[in-house]
Every structure is written in structure tokens, then in C-alpha cells.
Amino acid sequence: MAGPKLTKAAIIESLHEKHGLNRADIHQIIDEFFEEVKDGLKNDQVIELRGFGTFEVRTRKGREKARNPKTGAIVAVETHGVAIFRPGKELKDFVWELRDNKPVNEND
Incomplete structure (x- = not known):
């Protein structure tokens, strides 16, 4: 069985700690990445x-x-x-x- 969940919030926090980037900027980039993936799938890519x-x-x-x-x-x-x-x-x-x-x- 799978272990504990890794959430988007935990990924954002990890990237913030590793790179010192703004949490809001990281959140926006991740959201935009997911939107690109969804748009690609919607367009049958x-x-x-x-x-x-x-x-x-x-x-x-x-x-x-x-x-x-x-x-x-x-x-x-x-x-x-x-x-x-x-x-x-x-x-x-x-x-x-x-x-x-x-x-x-x-x-x-």
C-alpha cells in the first residue's frame, strides 16, 4: 500500500526551502504547468x-x-x-x- 500523501502544498514548501523562491510564484508556476498538461490532453495531444x-x-x-x-x-x-x-x-x-x-x- 502507498505511504503518506505528498501534496501540492508540500511540494511548494520543499521548493521554497531548496531554492528560496516566493511560495506564490512557485504555486502559480505549478498551476500553470498543470493547465498546460490539461490543455494538451483536451487538444488530444x-x-x-x-x-x-x-x-x-x-x-x-x-x-x-x-x-x-x-x-x-x-x-x-x-x-x-x-x-x-x-x-x-x-x-x-x-x-x-x-x-x-x-x-x-x-x-x-
Whole structure:
């Protein structure tokens, strides 16, 4: 299972401590970066961040019969887009090494 969350606020604070930049400026840059990614996905572009991964939108076909997991009711689901992230080789290798060094928790 995943560990504690790393929030946008924590990232902003970390960048502020490392580089001494204004928190408001860091926040604005991060927000603008996310807007660029969303705009690219909206325009059917593949967002490739070398060494990290790739974001893209794929179409998931609709279905006449799907089940609402909360209520169990049968519902129709329209065709819709889903955001997909594929990690790059460097990120895959980095995470692989992390798992090798952590003890396996038998409760997971």
C-alpha cells in the first residue's frame, strides 16, 4: 500500500526551502504547468515528460449495463475519455529499486 500523501502544498514548501523562491510564484508556476498538461490532453495531444512518463487520453466505450458499486443499481455508461499515465523507463527503474530495498509487509 502507498505511504503518506505528498501534496501540492508540500511540494511548494520543499521548493521554497531548496531554492528560496516566493511560495506564490512557485504555486502559480505549478498551476500553470498543470493547465498546460490539461490543455494538451483536451487538444488530444500526448504529453511526454522524458525520464518521468507519458500522459494521454484514451476513449472508453460506453455500456448499456454497468453496475453502480455503491448501490448495486444497473446503469448505462456513455462513451467517455480517461486519462492514462505510463511511467517512463527511468521512473520504472527508480521505483523498482525502491521496492527491492523495502521489507515486505505481510499485512498488505
